[in-house]
Amino acid sequence: MDARGVEVERGGPAELQARVLGAGLCTACGACLGHCPYLKTLGERVAFIHPCPLPEGRCFEVCPRAALDPDRLDAQVAGAGPADPLLGPHRALHFARALDPEVKQRGQYGGVTTALTLFALGSGAAEAALLTAGSPTAAPHPVVARDRATVLAAAGTKYSACATLAPLAPLLRQGGGPIAVVGRPCQVAALRKVEARGEAESRLAVVIGVFCFWALTPAFYRFLASRADVARAAKMDIPKEGGVVVSVNGGAVRIPLDEVRPFIRPACQHCFDPTAEWADLSVGSTEYDPDWNTLVVRTARGQALLDAAVAAGALELKPYPAERIPILRAALRGKKTRVLAALEAGSAETAYLQLSPERRAGLRSEAGAGA
Ligand SMILES: Cc1cc2nc3c(=O)[nH]c(=O)nc-3n(C[C@H](O)[C@H](O)[C@H](O)COP(=O)(O)OP(=O)(O)OC[C@H]3O[C@@H](n4cnc5c(N)ncnc54)[C@H](O)[C@@H]3O)c2cc1C
Ligand code: SF4
Ligand code: SF4
Structure with a gap:
């Protein structure tokens, strides 16, 4: 236990296998790959190909499902005490969109993620960007982008759990310049755990997270392939009305x-x-206007990159409509209070969460306020 009453977790490959891989709780973030010769991925399935005898290991330390301590991450990233229990550390909330017509056209919504990545590479803030590439109807793959064409080719959401971080450990070992990373929330948490170990030193130029409420298993691609009407889809979306919308032949x-x-x-x-x-x-949809993104500025580094990208004409911003904030918070409250209830009921699947008594109280009071 630490001073906050939070259990400090230590473990190795046996614990990773028992609690995460064997329990079906791996998010396929990819952070443990490249750390250990015995861990491999086959598409989105991560597994040990040989038992590893070490009692403790980096695989366990970087895994976001072995243990996740939100207060510790708040302090590490934003340098402050526990943040807003729903939205996390943030300095500003905007609507934003790319200004480059090709980025707008290729982007999932406003193309903000692609615009920021291109700006980071073009301005020299990053030398490489770790992204997720592929078509929306087949299993995606990680890509290390160093040029505009590769970044543009990775635009658009792939609604499954690509192990994007698999090339990270080799990239860090090789040395070289700063790296921009775009990832799902579980990948961002894993990246911060890698950073906390001192492995990334000053190599993480910027970490851009995309909102994510769920990802689909690769079986979904087989389901799509079995349907002649959507097998050749050009784009996929999860609209607020529910389900999945697939764009095909206009x-x-x-x-x-x-x-x-x-x-x-x-x-x-x-x-x-x-x-x-x-x-x-962090970048998400607006659930309101598909030409724009929701953009959350969380750190001084993020603010500096955004200011420079706006000054260079890569992006435009407009105020986040005040009346939409309760809608965003309600969606976050719904997901977080469901998970908190499972944790408090003793579910093994949520035991990875190390929530301090203060955070639990903050969430309970949010739940009461939103009821
Ligand atoms: C699995 C998944 C579920 C999502 N669910 C929601 C949701 O419920 N609500 C919401 O508001 N937003 C959700 N998003 C985010 C949303 O789809 C957009 O990615 C985000 O709004 C950025 O839009 P953009 O126009 O800037 O994207 P773009 O400029 O097109 O950039 C997209 C970026 O996402 C990266 N990417 C694509 N697929 C993946 C993947 N599978 N894993 C990691 N990175 C990936 C690409 O490398 C690219 O850099 C989800 C994203 C993913 C990957
Ligand atoms: S680090 Fe990521 S890929 Fe590895 S076991 Fe944990 S969740 Fe799965
Ligand atoms: S919902 Fe998204 S962020 Fe959360 S575990 Fe699944 S893929 Fe990762």
């Missing part, structure tokens, strides 16, 4: 949520962080 096909639900990755049901609370900048 039209749109809606797949109802009931058909999609069986493909939700089990680990995502127990996820506590839909907005990448420990990123420098």
